[in-house]
Amino acid sequence: MKSLLFRLAGTFSAEIGSELYLKLKEETLSPSLFCLDFLEVEEVTEVGWEFLRKITERCKETGSKVAGFGWKDQAAQNLPFGFQFFSSESDCIHHLESQIVSDIPANEFAPKSEEKTVHCPECQSLLRWKLAGDYLCPQCKTKFFVNKKGWVSTYERLL
Template sequence: MKSLLFRLAGTFSAEIGSELYLKLKEETLSPSLFCLDFSEVEEVTEVGWEFLRKITERCKETGSKVAGFGWKGSLTENLPLGFHFFPTESECIHYLESQILSETPANELTPKSEEKTVHCPECQSLLRWKLAGDYLCPQCKTKFFVNKKGWVSTYERLL
């Protein structure tokens, strides 16, 4: 499960709200955790509250979780149902992590049989992989290693 922290600043209005919504929509193709930092937000407009409602609904639909922290103003009746605000970042993160129902670490929640993708470290071709191990890029013939978390390590070449 992916987790992302978004640090917001200024006025949370249509511009920031729509940009954030599009980014979260892109990231919620699989369940994710989203922590929104409002500590530098001066104002949330009516349209901003509407985008928070849309973000909360999108997260519910996809099994993702979203919460915020650091809002210095008073929380109004505009607060979307299911959206939680916390005074500190650590409380927000603790809440989001408590929403993971499995004992498996967040970066290992993908089913073992699911096929995953990585980019070749040399030519950036998109390649599929199932298990950790050594791989050879069919395009550029670069050898590399993929660990169980999907991290790619290249091998040094001796000249």
């Protein structure tokens, strides 16, 4: 399952809301986790709230999860359409990860046999794996780690 963090700033209005909605619509072709950072958002307009409602609905339809953190207005902590705000980034991420209820790792297809597959985090090539450990994508040569549940972690490159 793909997870993305969006750092927002300024006024969350029609312009930012529509761009974010289109990006999330593109990313929800498969279930994903979306964490929205509102720390640098000064204001959310009425149209901005409507886009958050649309984003929440889209995520529900596709099995994706969305939440935010850092919004200063306490009245908006639990919105009527189900979007939730948390006090910190770690709380938000923990909540999103706790919403995953499948025994099958999110980035692994349901196995037809005992074969386990993951997608390369860089080029999205479908790769087979047997044991947890370090792997190298044969297509793009990206190094990554696969844990016992099939979660993929990339290694940062130092320049």
